[in-house]
Amino acid sequence: MGNALHLENVTMQFGGVVSVNNLTLDVPEKQIIALIGPNGAGKTTAFNCITGVYQPTNGLIEFMGKPMVRNHPTGKALKNYKGENADKYAKEAPLSPTPDQITGLGIARTFQNIRLWKSMTVFENVLIAKHQHAKQNVFSATFRGNLSEEKRMRDETMELLREQGLDAYKDELAVSLPYGLQRRLEIARALATGPKLLLLDEPAAGMNPQETIELADFVRQIREKYDLTVFLIEHHMDLVMNISDYIYVIDFGSEIARGVPKEVQNNQHVIEAYLGVSDKE
């Protein structure tokens, strides 16, 4: 099987600060891959580059074997550029799809700080994620020429909520749910966009150990059920070591290690990055 996602020399520079530096990694289809690193290592920035929130300063991102995002620094950005491979992609035209276009291709994400639509119910939160792929236009929707499509969307939403065990809360405001369920709802909402690749940004943040264990099972389940590839950022080492097939470790934007969980666990660089290097050495 091929790679769902492939990053090549991805560099993101804000002014003089390089947040992601020359990152190259693969996310093979149907696997669970983790990206870890200390706080401020550039993990979320990498996610934002993949999902189109930021346009990387340099590099290439392929999805399902096709180039999706591509850029090279020009003009002032080139003068200030501190990364590598500045001319590697200069021949090809930049590609910078918007986040919704990327979602349309089949990449869905969750957010580190939960971003549910606060004035809307659990049901509506999931239903809206179905909007993009519905066969309708603004006239048919306004004048109710899309009743069968609307019904299909509602049925599928209900089905998804049932599967995620959220159907009991469907008419409650999304923000009134307990924290753990809000995280789950965010995943359900992401699933509703019909993704092939799911990006989870710290899905276990703020969860207790019991919830974290449940989350691990949950992530495995949805991978089977929806035939997904999962790429996640996480701080809980238990969770990461438990579910990942392969792990990338970054610090200060650059990769410092990669490998299966066992290898990463014993890697000297990783231990130093997480625990700090003592001055005596």
Next chain:
Amino acid sequence: MEYVISVLLSGISVGGQYALIAIGYTLVYGILRLINFAHGDVFMVAGLLGIYLTATMPVYVSIPLVILITVFLGFIIERAAYRPLRSAPRMSVMISAIGVSYLLQNTATYVTGGQPMTYPVIPFLSSTVNVAGTQTKWVVILTPILVLVLVYALNMLINKTKVGMAMRAVSKDFETSRLMGIRINAIISVTFVIGSALAAVGSVLFFTNYPAITPMAGAMPGLKAFVAAVFGGIGSIPGAVIGAFIIGICETIIKGLPSAWDVSVFSDAFTFALLIVILIFKPQGLFGEAATDKV
């Protein structure tokens, strides 16, 4: 030649008057991220105060008093209409600002009876002077000088004093400044006090030039000054001043074009066209900093 000089002179002086208003906008926006729609009306109220106070007392008493009362008005507006909404969405604060503007305009209509009022002749400012063969009022010459002096003083205040440092900190990061022990509310009050004082000074200069004051007289100069602030890069004082001079000069040039073209109706519209062009091509303005949202 004389014509060019007179257009240029009056352009610079109008620009200077806009600059004094624009500073109020840019300071408040820099700190609260609020377009203070009422600022132009504060300016208008200052003009009316000038009329009423000079009618009963000598100029050297009335003008300082105008400034004092305007400052108090600005302070009260912030206290009553903006402070209670500190944690509300930005749209609510802007609506509150529009409400204040509406209130000031309607109150002015009530007090004046809706008739245009004539600004008094202020000795010296209104007297004429001969510059390179062109007759002009002293106010035209004095405005740019006064603006430069005030801007220099303001820059010193912002860059060299403790209050100024706090202002810069608050405009960079509201929350962190609060955590660092800066008294946010006091700093915001100071901002409004400075802005209103400059608007009051501006009103004396502006209405000496254009002596008719209607309740709507503040709205247009206010909006133009805001455009000037955006043009220069909102939050930047030198930016606001340069923006104001450019707008003032362009406006006077348009007004001075041959009347057969009948383009003087566009003297206001031009400002807004400029605004839209700026927002499209350089949204951060000439001297502003681009900001990225955090996800």
Next chain:
Amino acid sequence: MEQKKNISRIFIGFAILFLIVILLENLSSFIPGLPQVFQPTSPLFTVLKKAAVYSLVAVSMNLLNGFTGLFSLGQAGFMLLGAYTYAILMVPSDQKEQVYYLFGGCAFNFSLLDMFGGIFGKTGVGGAISMIISCLIALILAGAVAGFFAYLIGIPVLRLKSDYLAIATLGFAEILRAIFQWQKLGKITNGANMIKGFPTFSSFNITNASGATILRLSTFVPFLVSSVCILIIVLLINSSYGRAFKSIRDDEIAAEAMGISLFKHKMLSFVISSFFAGVGGALFAMYVANAQAKAFTSVMTYEILLIVVIGGVGSVSGSVIATFLYVACSEWWLRFLDSEQYIGGFKVPLLRNGFRMVVFSVVIMVIVLFFSQGIMGGNEINIGAFLKKISSKSERKR
């Protein structure tokens, strides 16, 4: 099934409303000697007409500001476009000479009214048909022109952040106002002068051969047009697109990440809102019986914005209720504040011209500061459910 019932209830509700309006405005012809309030010249009907027009504009603004979270202040500009489109298309050719006398006639010698008058006739039933059809087409075109300009200006400005968007749309409205007052365009816009002579609401009153009014419909017409437009907006808000708008309002970044194209949906909301503002502008021209750029200032936009706030941002029924209250207060109920009043021999202080608006703005400030939810908050009055309650009660009584 339940939904269909609900829809039929809504239709019945509107039918009842229209009947009441028609009855009300014709009451004085059936029953002589009624108090002044029911006479056709009463402020009651001025208020009803103006409020019907304004409620459409307020709801269209709410669609943008309240449901999509786009803070736009261009409403008056789009109303202006609608008003002028309607006026220019509807002035009969034989009156153009007189209306445009300062510019020696109009460059645009076409009138929808004449065109359909040529087909269906200009008097009697044929005249009525040509009047209705041409008016309808002119209203739709008024909206379309406003919507088209919204599209053009939307391309650059919808990418701006909220407060810049506000000032850019406000500026756009000011630019339009200047263009329409430009004497060089006088042959089309009549310069700074007003365009008159087109059909107004009173043109829909049914008269007999001798010219006496048999049936007044001048209040019913704005009610009908506004109701239909507001109904369409409500349908839109409750559709999949409406939900997408609300998701943008709540959290743009999340909306975009869930596949909602920000630009496309903001543009849709902006164009649709402007379309209805344009229709509202045309209705406004019919209400005041003239079109003049001077009327469509930013003050008008502020007024509508304040109505939306009073009604509750994000509530259609709130906007409608607030419009009627606002217009009734400013045009009728609070009028007494503007003139000197005596209670007994005692002269009430402060009352004189302009005091009404001061009281008004104080009330608005109080609402903005202390009742920021407005009348309705984000809630709606559900007409269907309301009528159901009434009907079930009356059934129980039987």
